[in-house]
Amino acid sequence: MLKKVLFFILISISLPILSLKNDLIVQDFFNTIINWSGHYIYIKVNETLPRVVVDVEDPDYGKEHTNFNVTEARNKSLRKAKERTLIHIVRTIENLYLDEDYTILKKVHEDESFRERFNQFLLDEPQNLKSKYVNNQVIVESKITFTGKEGLLNYLSVDYGVEEFPEFMKIPKPSSYTGLILDARHLDAKPALLPKIITDHGLEIYSSFLVDKNFAIAHGMASFQKEPKLAMKDSNKVGINPYYVVALNSTGKNNTVFTIPTDDAIKILATEQTRKNLKKCKVIILLKQ
Known part of the structure; x- marks a missing residue:
């Protein structure tokens, strides 16, 4: 129960402008959050800064997992966090259900035109990466939308509106619905x-x-x-x-x-x-x- 409460608090803090009360939210294997109500993917990655070692007598001095100053340590951890973020985003998108038969990844493998459009999305997609440093960590957040001009749906090769609704028998005094x-x-x-x-x-x-x-x-x-x-x-x-x-x-x-x-x-x-x-x-x- 405590984990659920903490998870909810985390989401509320990370996405303060969005109402999540009725949103269907799924957390996948990569700890990426998929909001199926708001049509977006959200991910948060933490990367610990490497140790700063300036003492030449320290046994770790000059080793790969250390740095000589804080700026260098921050830059290195930020690069790693961004790389992890993008990898998780792509994997999450690939595992989304497209329809009753396909995930995005399966469709990419089987449909050339779909693959071309999806690859274009990966090239064009604005990363929307936000980063901040807290104590000895860098935190990178990213939000990828499904909808809109820059959203995933705009880059999928899908046949929209090619059929008409089926015709049924007329009913007396039909009602219209919004x-x-x-x-x-x-x-x-x-x-x-x-x-x-x-x-x-x-x-x-x-x-x-x-x-x-x-x-x-x-x-x-x-x-x-x-x-x-x-x-x-x-x-x-x-x-x-x-x-x-x-x-x-x-x-x-x-x-x-x-x-x-x-x-x-x-x-x-x-x-x-x-x-x-x-x-x-x-x-x-x-x-x-």
């Missing part, structure tokens, strides 16, 4: 950059093929969150009248495809206005932390 909240907290589902929603008959009602490219890149296809009450209040993402539905199951190799009842899909897609809102990626997916 967005969609899909509750999958009871499932062992996973967040992905390109999640998909299908009906229990296998029809896609939400995927990269159905959304507007500009909105997907600017805002992400879905905000993954934890609490339904807070999600309902997130008018910036799903407006003031979102449709709430509970997922039947999650499928796909990566468990990132969500199934909902056909009856709900019919209501969701019954009006042109709701379809427009889905095209604008006004979707929240609730997952267990």
